Amino acid sequence: xxxxxxxxxxxxxxxxxxxxxxxxxxxxxxxxxxxxxxxxxxxxxxxxxxxxxxxxxxxxxxxxxxxxxxxxxxxxxxxxxxxxxxxxxxxxxxxxxxxxxxxxxxxxxxxxxxxxxxxxxxxxxxxxxxxxxxxxxxxxxxxxxxxxxxxxxxxxxxxxxxxxxxxxxxxxxxxxxxxxxxxxxxxxxxxxxxxxxxxxxxxxxxxxxxxxxxxxxxxxxxxxxxxxxxxxxxxxxxxxxxxxxxxxxxxxxxxx
Amino acid sequence: xxxxxxxxxxxxxxxxxxxxxxxxxxxxxxxxxxxxxxxxxxxxxxxxxxxxxxxxxxxxxxxxxxxxxxxxxxxxxxxxxxxxxxxxxxxxxxxxxxxxxxxxxxxxxxxxxxxxxxxxxxxxxxxxxxxxxxxxxxxxxxxxxxxxxxxxxxxxxxxxxxxxxxxxxxxxxxxxxxxxxxxxxxxxxxxxxxxxxxxxxxxxxxxxxxxxxxxxxxxxxxxxxxxxxxxxxxxxxxxxxxxxxxxxxxxxxxxxxxxxxxxxxxxxxxxxxxxxxxxxxxxxxxxxxxxxxxxxxxxxxxxxxxxxxxxxxxxxxxxxxxxxxxxxxxxxxxxxxxxxxxxxxxxxxxxxxxxxxxxxxxxxxxxxxxxxxxxxxxxxxxxxxxxxxxxxxxxxxxxxxxxxxxxxxxxxxxxxxxxxxxxxxxxxxxxxxxxxxxxxxxxxxxxxxxxxxxxxxxxxxxxxxxxxxxxxxxxxxxxx
Numbered sequence: 001x002x003x004x005x006x007x008x009x010x011x012x013x014x015x016x017x018x019x020x021x022x023x024x025x026x027x028x029x030x031x032x033x034x035x036x037x038x039x040x041x042x043x044x045x046x047x048x049x050x051x052x053x054x055x056x057x058x059x060x061x062x063x064x065x066x067x068x069x070x071x072x073x074x075x076x077x078x079x080x081x082x083x084x085x086x087x088x089x090x091x092x093x094x095x096x097x098x099x100x101x102x103x104x105x106x107x108x109x110x111x112x113x114x115x116x117x118x119x120x121x122x123x124x125x126x127x128x129x130x131x132x133x134x135x136x137x138x139x140x141x142x143x144x145x146x147x148x149x150x151x152x153x154x155x156x157x158x159x160x161x162x163x164x165x166x167x168x169x170x171x172x173x174x175x176x177x178x179x180x181x182x183x184x185x186x187x188x189x190x191x192x193x194x195x196x197x198x199x200x201x202x203x204x205x206x207x208x209x210x211x212x213x214x215x216x217x218x219x220x221x222x223x224x225x226x227x228x229x230x231x232x233x234x235x236x237x238x239x240x241x242x243x244x245x246x247x248x249x250x251x252x253x254x255x256x
Numbered sequence: 257x258x259x260x261x262x263x264x265x266x267x268x269x270x271x272x273x274x275x276x277x278x279x280x281x282x283x284x285x286x287x288x289x290x291x292x293x294x295x296x297x298x299x300x301x302x303x304x305x306x307x308x309x310x311x312x313x314x315x316x317x318x319x320x321x322x323x324x325x326x327x328x329x330x331x332x333x334x335x336x337x338x339x340x341x342x343x344x345x346x347x348x349x350x351x352x353x354x355x356x357x358x359x360x361x362x363x364x365x366x367x368x369x370x371x372x373x374x375x376x377x378x379x380x381x382x383x384x385x386x387x388x389x390x391x392x393x394x395x396x397x398x399x400x401x402x403x404x405x406x407x408x409x410x411x412x413x414x415x416x417x418x419x420x421x422x423x424x425x426x427x428x429x430x431x432x433x434x435x436x437x438x439x440x441x442x443x444x445x446x447x448x449x450x451x452x453x454x455x456x457x458x459x460x461x462x463x464x465x466x467x468x469x470x471x472x473x474x475x476x477x478x479x480x481x482x483x484x485x486x487x488x489x490x491x492x493x494x495x496x497x498x499x500x501x502x503x504x505x506x507x508x509x510x511x512x513x514x515x516x517x518x519x520x521x522x523x524x525x526x527x528x529x530x531x532x533x534x535x536x537x538x539x540x541x542x543x544x545x546x547x548x549x550x551x552x553x554x555x556x557x558x559x560x561x562x563x564x565x566x567x568x569x570x571x572x573x574x575x576x577x578x579x580x581x582x583x584x585x586x587x588x589x590x591x592x593x594x595x596x597x598x599x600x601x602x603x604x605x606x607x608x609x610x611x612x613x614x615x616x617x618x619x620x621x622x623x624x625x626x627x628x629x630x631x632x633x634x635x636x637x638x639x640x641x642x643x644x645x646x647x648x649x650x651x652x653x654x655x656x657x658x659x660x661x662x663x664x665x666x667x668x669x670x671x672x673x674x675x676x677x678x679x680x681x682x683x684x685x686x687x688x689x690x691x692x693x694x695x696x697x698x699x700x701x702x703x704x705x706x707x708x709x710x711x712x713x714x715x716x717x718x719x720x721x722x723x724x725x726x727x728x729x730x731x732x733x734x735x736x
Contacts (some may be wrong), residue, residue, distance in 0.1 A: 012717050015677065015715040016717060017718055018678055018681075018682045018712055018716060019710065019711075019712045019713065020712075020713055021680070021713055021714075021715065021716060021717035021720050022713060024688050024717040024721070025717075025720075040717075040721050040725075041716070042669060042671060042672075042675070045667070045668040045669075045671050045674045045675075047669045048374070050661065051661060051663060051664075051665050051668075052641070053622065053641065053648070053649030054644060054648065054653065054657065054661055055641065055643075055644030055645040055647055055649070055653065056645075056648050056661055056665065057648075057663035058670075059643055059661065059662070059669075061664070062669055063665065063668050066669060066671075081638065098262060123668075142623070143621065143622070143623035143624055144622075144624070147623075147624040147627075147628055151670060156335065170367050174625070175581055175623075175625070176581045176621050176623035176625070177352065177705070178581070178619065178621065180620070180621025180622065180623070181621075183618075183619070183621045184516070184620075184622070184702070184703065185700075185702030185703055186266065186618060186702070187265070187618075187619050188702040188705060188706060189268060189269045189272045189273075190268050190272060190582055190585050190586060190619065191621075191706075192272070192705075192706035192707070193585035193586075194274045194581050194582070194585055194621075195676035195706075197581075197585075198581045198583075205455070219709075219710050220707065222692070222693075222708075222710050223703070223707030223708045223709055224706070224707045224708075225706040226693055226707070226710075227695075227706065227708045229699070239460045248692060250710050251693040251708060251710035251711075252692040252693075253689075253690055253691050253711075
């Protein structure tokens with residue numbers, strides 16, 4: 001029997017792979033519900049941003065070339081992250097712009113690469129999910145997804161379809177949380193000042209659940225909220241859309 | 257000014273712990289941003305104007321030699337005199353010479369970032385000439401002997417009560433019991449003190465927001481009117497400006513003025529927009545007898561055609577810093593040299609060297625908010641990344657960081673090894689982090705000093721996927 005579903009190569013992202021595999025499984029479920037056949041190429045590690053943002057172009061290109069080769073066979077490439085998604089979609093083509101062999105391949109890959117939630121809504125036409133999640137949630141717009149990929153309305157539209165969930169917008173949801181990859185450990189005091197500010201606005205929203213589409217930001221904000229003793233739970237938006245209520249929130253354990 | 261950009265980390269640490277600065281920066285975070293957003297919303301063609309402005313600047317920079325020469329012709333024809341200055345030193349010397357020839361003892365000054373760049377006040381003082389800043393913010397920081405912390409709001413790092421204390425300390429000639437608690441009272445007092453100085457000054461120095469090649473005019477935009485008094489009352493007017501301030505025509509100027517104030521303060525236009533074209537002509541009611549333009553390169557022409565070319569489009573509105581969460585956290589002084597915020601992180605390394613300013617392009621999360629509001633659409637994050645590349649190429653990146661990166665990259669290029677190691681690592685951390693998070697972790701002090709570290713769930717996604725779906729690269733959905 002032939003499978004006429006579009007194939008999606010899931011770019012898991014290094015942080016999801018290491019810290020929160022459940023986000024990867026939630027993404028697989030959502031993609032399958034949206035009629036896709038999901039594959040996970042083994043030859044993936046990271047998109048190369050740590051090298052790219054440290055000025056190390058040679059290593060970035062080597063890693064990017066590996067990603068291009070691993071993901072070329074699929075109809076689409078989807079990442080549960082705006083940051084890694086934008087890296088493949090926008091920055092790979094720019095990296096190889098002067099390379100006659102890799103340039104067109106990077107561009108072709110970029111053209112079919114998407115951040116998870118915007119892929120579900122904009123490409124697969126998903127308008128609602130059939131899950132229940134009681135409570136009040138607030139959504140943080142992670143920078144790369146927002147400004148490089150235009151992810152803003154899509155997650156909110158899907159979250160509005162979640163039964164029992166009330167969206168409570170925080171002030172300044174578009175302001176960076178201070179993660180910034182290696183920034184948060186290179187300039188910890190500045191990063192801390194930024195995430196303190198973010199935690200204030202999250203708590204002021206009155207929501208008991210914080211959502212975002214990028215695990216880096218989520219680890220940063222969850223770490224700060226927990227350190228402050230806040231009761232706000234923190235999750236990747238895909239976990240809610242896939243109804244993973246049994247899963248402990250980020251930074252929590254079963255029973256905590 | 258003497259740079260402390262190399263000490264950025266220490267500067268920033270002090271800044272984030274300064275409660276007074278935090279209060280002052282709270283106003284930046286709200287005020288400027290809301291005002292710009294409202295001004296933008298009121299002008300349907302705002303985005304189109306940004307594009308038009310960018311094109312004007314791109315065109316001018318592409319033909320800068322032509323427009324500079326044309327500007328010299330029109331300026332000279334209007335009776336002005338142009339002083340080409342390749343370096344800050346040359347500019348200082350040119351200004352001092354003009355002041356000496358005018359027999360100046362007091363010089364009034366409008367706000368000028370180029371004035372800061374060439375440290376003209378220190379130079380005049382060292383040569384027995386008293387510079388008097390007439391912009392309120394500049395006047396305040398001159399009293400405090402501080403550099404500006406913002407390119408359009410130089411005293412934005414201060415709160416009202418600090419300014420009141422400064423005025424009481426410096427204006428001893430005024431009655432002690434006077435009320436100074438309202439901003440209007442502070443403004444009135446500064447006006448009163450400055451009025452006499454305008455009349456005393458033999459020379460007035462202003463900056464220029466634009467220079468118009470078509471007419472030879474210099475243009476300043478201000479809200480206090482101090483610039484007009486500075487350039488009209490003394491016998492001699494000196495404009496200090498850098499080469500990228502040029503625009504071809506008055507039409508072009510019009511486009512740029514329409515985005516400048518909206519991006520800067522959220523005003524449709526600044527209160528005063530003043531064009532000066534040469535000295536006083538016969539029949540003019542006022543104006544200076546002599547008009548000089550000190551035109552500074554100071555490293556800019558070397559940026560033309562480089563990765564940093566587009567930074568020369570900057571019209572100095574300050575929107576990038578107004579919207580920058582790093583700037584909000586640390587204020588402008590921490591950057592350590594003239595231009596703070598995202599534009600400073602791109603310009604300063606070009607003007608004072610990447611060795612001195614290497615922290616600045618690194619101290620960004622690449623959140624992209626600066627680029628999203630820049631009226632000239634300067635790709636600031638991309639340029640900061642280019643500086644990081646220069647730093648890396650020239651082995652200025654710390655050895656520990658380089659080694660870590662090389663090891664990590666070597667691993668990232670070997671998926672099998674990477675997955676074997678991460679599988680062990682995440683499983684181990686997952687077991688140790690039974691509470692779901694760590695309050696401290698070896699080698700992660702930068703993180704755990706301020707926040708908990710969420711623990712990995714356990715096995716990696718790749719290992720779980722391989723178990724669940726069988727073969728590596730397995731397909732979901734089972735049946736084929």
